[in-house]
Amino acid sequence: MPIYLMSVTGPPKCIINNNHRMFSQFLWNCKEDRRAKHWIAWNDMFLPKEERGLGFRSLIDVSKALFAKLWWDFRTKNTLWSNYMWNKYCKRHGLQTVEWKGGSQVWKLKLQARDYIDQDIWWEARGGHASLWHDNWTQLGELHLLMPISYPRRYEFADISCVMDNNGLNEILLTELFNEEVCEQVKKVLGMEQIFDERYHHWWMPNSKGTFIVKIAWEILRQRTEVQQDIMFIWEKGLHFRLSFLIWRMWLQRIPIGEIQIRFNRHI
Numbered sequence: 369m370p371i372y373l374m375s376v377t378g379p380p381k382c383i384i385n386n387n388h389r390m391f392s393q394f395l396w397n398c399k400e401d402r403r404a405k406h407w408i409a410w411n412d413m414f415l416p417k418e419e420r421g422l423g424f425r426s427l428i429d430v431s432k433a434l435f436a437k438l439w440w441d442f443r444t445k446n447t448l449w450s451n452y453m454w455n456k457y458c459k460r461h462g463l464q465t466v467e468w469k470g471g472s473q474v475w476k477l478k479l480q481a482r483d484y485i486d487q488d489i490w491w492e493a494r495g496g497h498a499s500l501w502h503d504n505w506t507q508l509g510e511l512h513l514l515m516p517i518s519y520p521r522r523y524e525f526a527d528i529s530c531v532m533d534n535n536g537l538n539e540i541l542l543t544e545l546f547n548e549e550v551c552e553q554v555k556k557v558l559g560m561e562q563i564f565d566e567r568y569h570h571w572w573m574p575n576s577k578g579t580f581i582v583k584i585a586w587e588i589l590r591q592r593t594e595v596q597q598d599i600m601f602i603w604e605k606g607l608h609f610r611l612s613f614l615i616w617r618m619w620l621q622r623i624p625i626g627e628i629q630i631r632f633n634r635h636i
Contacts, residue, residue, distance in 0.1 A: 374427070375434035378477045384427045391424075407622040411591075417603050419593050420620065426591065432481065433586035438474075439481040440580040443489065444570045464502035464510070484589065486510075492569040498528050506553045507573075514550065532558070 392410040414429070415421025442450050443463070457475060458466050464486065468476045491498040491505040498505045501512040505528060508514055531538050531545070537558055542551045571578035574588060602615045617623050 371427070371430055371434070374431045375438055376474065378431065378435070378473045379427075381428070384431070387427060405624075407617060407624075408620065414591060415593060418595050418597060418600055420596055420599055422616075425586070429586055429590040431477075432589045433582050435477045435481040436485045436585045436589065437580060437582050439478050439485050440489075440572070442478065443486070464499060485585070488573045488588075490571045490573050492571065500528055500530060506550065506557055508550065508553055511546070511550065528558070 388410050392406055393404075395413075396404045396406050411426070412420070413422040413424045414426040415423075417423050441447075442453060453475070454463070457471060461467075464482075466479070468479050487504060487509060489504060490507055491503045502510055504510055531541055531554070537555060539551075539555075542554060546554065572580045574584050575581055599616075599619060602612050602619060604612075614623075
């Protein structure tokens with residue numbers, strides 16, 4: 369299945385559910401002239417094997433990860449496409465605060481991806497052009513969410529460069545804007561940085577190399593449940609999949625023992 373199309377189309381849930389239904393029918397060997405019983409819900413099979421699943425991937429989770437990649441490219445790359453999207457949707461509003469008030473379905477899904485991707489982007493304050501309040505440049509998170517409600521939000525200070533002067537950090541302004549904890553972190557971050565007149569650099573914190581990887585994004589965004597390591601003996605290397613699959617069903621008590629007893633007139 370060409371899943372790369374899901375990063376630019378955003379298929380409706382009814383289409384995804386229909387695909388899931390076909391996957392389930394194929395797994396349980398459904399025929400056109402008869403229906404086979406689905407002993408385990410398809411949503412339970414999306415979980416990894418150590419979480420009592422089969423390691424399949426939900427197309428909904430895959431779609432979220434692909435749109436997270438699309439948002440990452442939009443935020444970090446200066447391309448013709450990103451400039452067009454910015455001028456169409458973000459020209460009058462901040463990129464971090466713009467809301468969906470109409471537009472394409474792709475733009476709506478990108479804004480949903482923003483809510484769980486932006487918080488993991490660290491903006492290295494090289495040029496002082498990152499947003500003072502809405503970019504995670506202190507590694508503490510977005511400051512407009514972190515600051516206590518008692519502190520006034522002075523949004524006229526838009527960029528990091530606003531808290532700098534010719535002598536370095538403007539400590540008087542820092543104490544007016546932030547509490548003591550944030551001030552110490554700002555001094556630590558900007559004190560180590562030599563501010564250049566260049567574009568700030570970005571790092572994706574879940575990856576040690578700082579680059580965005582769809583697989584890691586999927587791992588963060590997927591549905592999950594409690595890990596059960598004792599079930600992993602079922603999937604020992606060397607066991608045939610059909611045997612492991614049968615043991616897995618027995619472990620979950622999803623085999624037709626009662627029906628077999630009735631069929632052969634056996635009673636225990």
